[in-house]
Amino acid sequence: SQRSWRGTSPAALRAAQLAPGPLAAQLAMYLGWVRARRLGATLVALAFVGPSFLMVLVLSVLYVRFGGLPWMQGLFYGIAAAVIAIIARSVLKLVRMTLGRDRLLWVLFTASALVTAWTESEIIWVFFACGLVPMVLRRPHQRPATSALAFLPAAPGLGIGLGGPASAGLLWKLLAYFAGAGLFVFGSGLAIVPFLYGGVVQRFHWLTERQFIDAVAVSMITPGPVVITVAFIGYLVAGLPGATLAAIGVFLPVYLVVVLVAPHFHRVATNRQVKAFVDGVTAAATGAIAGAAVILGRRSLLDLPTVLIALVTLTLLLVPKKIPEPVLIVAAGLVGLVLQGRS
Template sequence: MNEKPKYTLRELILYFLKLGTIGFGGPVALVGYMYKDLVENKKWISDEEYKEGLALAQLAPGPLAAQLGIYVGYVHYNILGATLAGFAFITPSFLMVLLLGIIYQAYGGLVWIQSIFYGVSAAVIGIITLSSYKLTIKSIGKLNLSSFKEKWILWLFFTSVIVITYITEKEHILLFVAAGLVYMLIKARPYFKIAKTTNVLILISSGFWNYESSTLMKIAIFFTKAGAFVFGSGLAIVPFLHSGVVVENKWLTEQQFLDSVAIAMITPGPVVITVGFIGYLVNGVLGAITAALATFLPCYLFTIALAPFFKKIVNNKPVKAFVEGITAAVVGALVGSVIIIAKRSIVDVSTILIALASILSLIYIKKIQEPYIILIAAVLGVLIKLSF
């Protein structure tokens, strides 16, 4: 990390501003762009540095692409580089969702806007259903006899959390932490220092967060908590947001929440940036800024705190086991939330067909991206509503 960089800090910032402006395709595509641009083409960072950053991003909580971007900024320019790269990556998509939030709030009651989101909501259900399946396969494995024998504990966590989420319609963060701790104790019993760290996690995830305050403070606390328990895909934040925003605080309606997920999918940059749209609907521009900063704060802090000694973290078996356990529970919560949302959003034959078509398009049309599916669904929604 101490080698003289082949690029200036200004060049790094401009690169991430560009990526945040035109980087469509979700976390997998975004980390792919970074490898192609920064490792293969520009040769700003080495293949080893990139892989180390990717491994750290997968181990620590936070949206994958944003975390890798922060780490890349850290490689040669330390905390200043990490901070500026993170802001540059997130700012373009944040400004886009903020503008869309303003338009949505001003015109959301109009019939043509409602028609657009009629189709879009159904497409979103299809997209997040397929994403849930892919996340399950990636995190736990395919559901077959050999996988079940090897990872039956993870499958137990996964299915239990689906049922609990569906029945209670809430996310239980202590349940996620417990899954991580139990799996860690079974698979790789840690030394005292690790146990001490996890005790801190339990304290942080329980009583520390629970106190009454103003709406803006509630937004800050809620979104910081949500950001601390997102692993890998930005879609993993959906169950947290749905539970807190729709069910507990009743800040948004079910339809508004689905629309916010759709907004995230038609804009570039990290999917998690939907929090800016939600924050705006709840409490205006300050709400949007607070929600976005709070969500990305844990990701930023984890990255700059762990980056200096990531090699030990990557090879630490207890940490890996803890992350595996908590990820299985989080993915289970995502699946449970998809079922809840689908039950309320798939209301007729048209929405069923749009959701199925979205899934099949993503499976069989390899190069199609989510924004195109969302736009096609919007057109279909208007045509269907106009025909009645």
Template sequence: MTTKAPYSLTDLVRYFLRLGTLGFGGPPALVSAMHRDLVAERGWIAEMDYREGLALAQLAPGPLAAQLAIYLGYVHYGVWGATLTGVAFVIPSFIMVLALGVAYVQFEGLPPMQALFYGIGAAVTGIIAVGTYRLTRKTVRADDPLGWLLLGISAGATILTETELLWLVLLSGGVYWLFNRRPGLIRFNTGNSVALVLAQALTLPTDSILWKLALFFTKAGVFVFGSGLAIVPFLYGGVVKEYGWLTEQQFLDAVAVAMITPGPVVITVAFIGFLVAGFPGAGVSALATFLPCYLFTILPAPYFRRWGKHSGVKAFVDGITIAAVGAIAGAVVVLARRQLTDLPATAMALISIGLLYRFPKLPELVLIGGAALAGLLIRYFF
């Protein structure tokens, strides 16, 4: 049974519409923004509810940020809240990606757009770094050496492997539970039947391109764990190598579109679907990818809500959350290595960090707009 919410469902849907429209930076930035806005500043979501959602999103297959948004919608408004917040979070970037897909086909490439987002990428890296720093301070107590150790191991593993390791996240939860001597860990078996049905659906024979897209992207939603970036290798193996739907360059451009648009990174599936089969392909690809993550969030959610305050579960969730934040911190380093390839980009990232540190209330959109203009000037005039 849920407690009375200090906000309306309309308020929450509006928030996720805004985050989906203006939230650049992929999973690290979006997860940090949800904590900052909904937990720290507005007090709409309790810290423990946020941790439960982050832990569930980390354990279940599918895009991390979208699953967390769905869970936070569920906290006070159940399945209806989860559904509306999930749609509100995804739909703005879906529309943007469709528009970019039309422009891409019309102009045969993205060079002007990539120049525009050269500066945006640098600023977003700085924004992510600050958000991750704040999230880390909220997650791990200063007097918790085990927590800092687990966070450091998770961050280091993410930097070295450039992926999030599910086994390490689970191990972190187990170790934290063990050292805090919390008894009575609860096991959750929810969602196995759904996974079975989805797995059986994957074997249905058909020659329709839309059915092929639906089956392939359902696999992506069911079997890929971690942040939205974790789906990229899986997509490459399918759309380029196995099916030949896109060329190497088209696939790289699809990933670029995901990185330079707000909202969840995994929305790149809509861009790919559009290039393969137009508007129907975009809709089918997005629905097939996000539906499994929606189901894998709302089905276990009642159990997390019921048992999440249990001492054993709480310790396990805390350990998973620490590892998840460590993975996010590691992802910041990975992203910075790829994005900050020259001195101007590095300077813009450092300036963004400095401005956000000095002026915590500075709107991120102001930074992003200024960086976009700077990026254009640097690319075309220097």
């Protein structure tokens, strides 16, 4: 509103949410497209992803070099517990924003959460089914619930990950996998966590469970979108090339949709069936995040101290004058360092 850019009405911004990817990235790239079409979207994408990518890259280098040392393990011991609290708080916030008192959406949310927690992975057909149910059951005259989410189909050793130099085949596999993952991020970047866990840990065995939890923690430490955790994962797997291709892959779907489909956003956003589908996918995505909290909680809350760190962090996040998340994460890391140092 301050710059009075044409096409940035609330309706247009809601329409931008029809792209896959984290909500902030969707809106930022759409605003860039409104201002300067493809060039604007491209420059905004680089500005949006670049700083957090560089920060994650630095942390990745430090993790590879010092990750096996006791002090680094102590830091992530506390940070991982705080991350569970942050995810839980995010679920509560998303539930208030997207479900309301809609009983059907609550059923879809519960089903998605249970499936995710039970299978420890994000099953794509569950999202499609949750989108189709309200689209079929809701009649045209009914007003669908408002949704915030949407879905449309050079230092020495810097370039080397934990497994050594990567082959071209592995790099292409990383790019393809994370591009696919980017298609199933709905609104909150946390929705990608169960999808990544199923692929990175269970399917391809690129990371151990402990390394994956640390990757999620790194995304919480750095400013920017949560999905930038893929850069950390890519670096551990294939060094600098892996980090770069993972970051490109996960943001590529939202960029392409904004650039190619932006002229038609208004027409699609006003379609009631599309809105009903979006509401169902929104509920499924929120449920998947809740399931991810259960999955990661089983592996992060290992003892009484980590449970207490998580509970205290969650309490501080829920108070009216909440402490910023980065401060809580740093504090949790220091507590973990002290506790591990005494053990």
